[in-house]
Amino acid sequence: MENFLRGCKAALQNKDGYEFHVVLGNEACDLDSVVSAITLAYFLSKTSSSKNLVYVPVLNIPREDFPLRTECGFFLRENGISEELLTFRDEVDLAELYESGQLSLSLVDHNVLPRSDSFMEDVVTEVIDHHVLERKPSANCRVTLELVGSCNTLVAEKIVQEAPQILDLQLAALLRGECQKDTFRGGGSSEFLRREGLENDLQVFCRKYGYNVLVAMVITFTAENEPIRQIAVYSQQGELRKLVSRALEQATSPSLDLSLTSCGPCSHVTAYSQGNASASRKKVLPILKDFLRKNDSSSRPMQAFQEAEDSKGHSGFNEQTLDNHLEATEFPGDDGDQSDPQDDPKGRGYRSHYRKQMEDGIEDENSFPPTPMNSLVEGCPLDRGLPKLTAEAILERISRITMGDTEGNSITGGQ
Template identity: 45%
Template sequence: MEGFLQRCRAALKTSGSSCKTVVPVLNIPRAEFPLRSDSVFLLKESGVPQEALVFRDEVDLAGLYRAKRLVLSLVDHNVLPSADIDLEEAVVEVIDHHHLERTPSTSCSVTMETVGSCATLVTEYIHHKAPEVLDRQVAQLLYGAIVLDCVNMAPEAGKVTPKDSHLACLLESRFPSLPPRGTLFQSLQSAKFDISGLSTEQILLKDMKAVSRGDLRLAVSAVYMTLDMFLQRKSLQRELCEFCHKHRFGAVVAMTISFNERSEPHRQLAVYSSSTLYREEVSQALEKARNPSLCISPMSSPFNDIKSYLQGNALASRKKVLPILKDFLKEWDKKQVHCGEAEDFEELDNHFDPTGSLGIDGDARPHCFSASRHHRRRLLGAEDYGTEEDFQVPATPMNSLVEGCPLDAGLPQISAEAILEKFSYMVGEAGENKDVSWPGDQ
């Protein structure tokens, strides 16, 4: 496999080459790969060096598309991110196990089935269409992904399907020297849950999906610790605020997960936003969800801008929560409420203080605004927003006793001498009045 990957990298560097090369591309920047600790571990154990891999920021897909040298197969997702939407015509194949979002097309073959692991569908595809590709190294990569995604094939976790079990057994029978299932799962699980030394930003990016509609972007992150441990992180509010500011998110949904000794998942939720509007709207969407119902119940939170929940439906993974949030964003967009436009982020840039210095109100919390005063007032109403108003010079009133306005001809001409005379008169009046104080007299 290493030789194949090296040839792929070489082919990408050969400009004008007419040969067709199949190149597996990891759809993340290379700098983020160390955060995928389970993938790092599995590739290392399978003898695949990181240097041989190709990452999204190392290949110019747009350039290849313009040169009419690009066809795309999407694996483990079925729609392109917004940044790559211009490449849609190049998509000819999809293999995925998530909810199908793309419009059916005769030019794109779609293999979609809601199994526990997309690697199950890839294994089936190879088994039927290219069995010669399946050597022990490839088998271990596929097998490790299936076992980890399906939580060691434990029915209690609610992930494994009969097809997952069938394809895992097929790999075991063809390659008896594969690591024992339980041992491999524990090693991968330990690597996946190892977040030692990571910042809050890295923990959120480690396993994150972003969803957006219109001007509102949400981050949905799987967090591999209990919610109590997450909320106790030092400077959590500051780091969450910085994360949203840096990546332009209106809110973050952190889905914490841990497992007991029987591989049963324990899930909790946290919704963060510096905007009360975003935080409440996202939280209500999750609370009211019925397909599926998350069965969430509020928990106490040490922070006003973080809402915490116990998730009673522990089988509702992020794959099932994402459609809920996407439906919410569709409804949000229908309201044509524009929060987070360019002017909003300009205001955020002006007010954001990463040092956490005291504001004018003495509040030491990081000041981070996700919507401008204008938009928040329009959304919440002047009474809900507060009494503060943008200062504007009022229009000159019309005089009801005359036609037109006394100032229609412009401001009256006042000489400098007249102004000085007026000020002298005011100072004289003040000197005679003992009750009048002027700035600086105290």
């Protein structure tokens, strides 16, 4: 596995003579997405006969954000994969590869590209996912989709069926370990808040993006497969933290049924247990937007909370900030000014094309970007808890795999 990942990075440094098939995880970059991307790319490389086609797993976040994915880093290190071996979204120019005709894509743990990436839709050749299907059918794209608890389950099944000979101890540990961890049982926000150096990490993150406040949501499951949601508010500005916390506490559409919990050593965090477990991010976000609207129109503008340390020149914490940074980052680097098309490094003017769509009213202000429908958003198969595993269900799955193998052998023999 180490040699495979090093080979990917080396090929990306010297692109000439290569074509690249990128296995792209979702923008949440959770453990399921990370392991699915790595293991599927490894499987494809081991079963490919092409010497010029490089299969690259790409984690769909900037490298500098990866330390915030503490579970991912810990799990990979446990299984012999260091962070230096990974390839992140900011380390490969997909637009350049696309325009040069060197790119094809597999999507794992999501099945539709966000608008900012939709220019690459015609080179998506495979999708493996466990969320509700959102993409349109295409003869050029093979879709494997089943509403199971983990996308990695489907990748593991593919490997077992098509190339069991590549399974070594490390690959088996990655597949098995992630499937076990993807039951979302754990300490939730309390475990997160106890992490060493958390306050400093949060402060650095806020300074980098010009945020005055962060709202984090966590979901875990009890031993009885019942979902538990928790929510935490972080801000160095105590008055602002109180205002945002009060808005969440007093919300009625819907009521979050919040009760205070321990913040551990974090002195700038207010943490809650969320009694209304059905209130997902998409239901909490409008509460925050409504709070911002009311404060923007009041006699006490949110700009009063802007600290001098904000070196990026943001004008304040307002609804537009929330739309741009919490809801979606649709046009990275695009400040809305008109620019020369020759200055666009990605070419094709796709940013201006989608901005034009927005201005034409194709999407209204209440719309949300397509997000991976995992347990952090509503509509997930796990919203009512994990599926009950029975001996009958396991036997039925094994029978299906056996039947598939038998049919495949029959067809091969007939040829």
